[in-house]
Amino acid sequence: MQFNRKTVQAVVTGIVFAAASSLASAATILKLSHNQDQKHPVHLSMKYMAEKVKEYTNGEVRVRIYPNSQLGTQRESMELLQSGALDIAKTNASELESFEPAYGAFNIPYIFHDSDHFYRALTGKVGDDILNASAGKGFIGLTYYDGGSRNFYAQKPIKSPADLVGMKIRVQPSPTAVEMIKLMGGSPTPLAYGELYTALQQGVVDGAENNPTALTNSRHGEVAKFYSLDEHTMIPDVLVIGEKSWSKLTPEQQVAVKKAAKESMLYHKELWAKMINEAVDQAKSSMGVTFVDVEKQPFIDAVKPMHDAALKNPEIAEYVKEIDALAN
Numbered sequence: 300m301q302f303n304r305k306t307v308q309a310v311v312t313g314i315v316f317a318a319a320s321s322l323a324s325a326a327t328i329l330k331l332s333h334n335q336d337q338k339h340p341v342h343l344s345m346k347y348m349a350e351k352v353k354e355y356t357n358g359e360v361r362v363r364i365y366p367n368s369q370l371g372t373q374r375e376s377m378e379l380l381q382s383g384a385l386d387i388a389k390t391n392a393s394e395l396e397s398f399e400p401a402y403g404a405f406n407i408p409y410i411f412h413d414s415d416h417f418y419r420a421l422t423g424k425v426g427d428d429i430l431n432a433s434a435g436k437g438f439i440g441l442t443y444y445d446g447g448s449r450n451f452y453a454q455k456p457i458k459s460p461a462d463l464v465g466m467k468i469r470v471q472p473s474p475t476a477v478e479m480i481k482l483m484g485g486s487p488t489p490l491a492y493g494e495l496y497t498a499l500q501q502g503v504v505d506g507a508e509n510n511p512t513a514l515t516n517s518r519h520g521e522v523a524k525f526y527s528l529d530e531h532t533m534i535p536d537v538l539v540i541g542e543k544s545w546s547k548l549t550p551e552q553q554v555a556v557k558k559a560a561k562e563s564m565l566y567h568k569e570l571w572a573k574m575i576n577e578a579v580d581q582a583k584s585s586m587g588v589t590f591v592d593v594e595k596q597p598f599i600d601a602v603k604p605m606h607d608a609a610l611k612n613p614e615i616a617e618y619v620k621e622i623d624a625l626a627n
């Protein structure tokens with residue numbers, strides 16, 4: 300058989316092309332869904348995580364991020380994750396409570412005394428135990444992201460529980476959040492985050508509660524002009540991976556993904572501290588939102604039975620005790 304130069308070139312090109320495409324297809328792509336925009340600190344921290352995953356696995360594993368609920372609400376993402384149709388979801392402890400009760404420990408109002416207490420829990424044994432508690436239920440936790448403290452916002456200041464009487468307050472689909480609003484005197488209305496702007500605008504709800512990025516990144520500050528600082532909860536965002544996707548990774552890749560996720564939590568800690576101040580400034584100066592100081596004690600007293608009940612609830616009592624023991 301005779302080879303001319305053209306044939307050899309074609310064969311070599313073909314081999315190079317096949318090798319390159321088999322290399323590309325060898326990479327495992329992990330699809331990550333979340334409901335914030337691309338300027339939100341948590342999106343930036345997950346981008347950092349994705350870069351680290353690529354670096355630590357020499358490109359064998361890549362994380363592809365889908366923001367803005369493109370792949371569904373947080374609840375839908377959890378369902379896709381359990382069926383294996385999605386790999387990773389950034390959700391939060393409120394939403395997760397219905398999928399794994401252990402996360403309910405984080406949702407108890409005023410369980411954390413300050414940000415240091417919060418981080419001692421997230422980075423300590425109790426934080427890891429809660430991330431691992433859902434093993435066998437279709438997903439496990441990878442890491443947490445700070446979501447600051449949550450406060451009420453509405454078209455009027457909320458300075459005491461009495462101000463909540465007769466108000467429909469949007470909450471996340473979490474039994475603990477529903478109970479909290481009831482004890483404080485308001486009417487809880489669970490809704491997905493993506494539906495909230497319109498619900499506030501059209502008066503389907505009278506108020507909501509979240510950190511200040513809801514005012515800016517999600518533009519709720521356009522339709523709610525008073526942000527009242529009662530600081531009722533500090534609920535972490537949580538990065539979770541489906542067990543089907545997890546089991547497709549080699550043990551080395553699993554170590555790399557965990558390491559990247561943990562590092563991104565610390566990256567996020569710094570970023571959050573900076574960006575949350577910027578969000579507050581933007582809400583005040585460009586959106587005309589008034590930040591209202593609040594006497595917290597009446598709110599604390601109203602929800603105290605929740606902490607007491609949690610200490611008697613076998614599903615979360617141990618976690619709550621461990622978190623309490625980390626307070627100063």
Ligand code: GCU
Pocket residue numbers: 334373389390391446471491492508509510513536
């Ligand atoms: C936070 C959190 C979101 C969550 C939202 C909510 O912004 O980052 O994950 O969906 O609260 O109140 O629903």
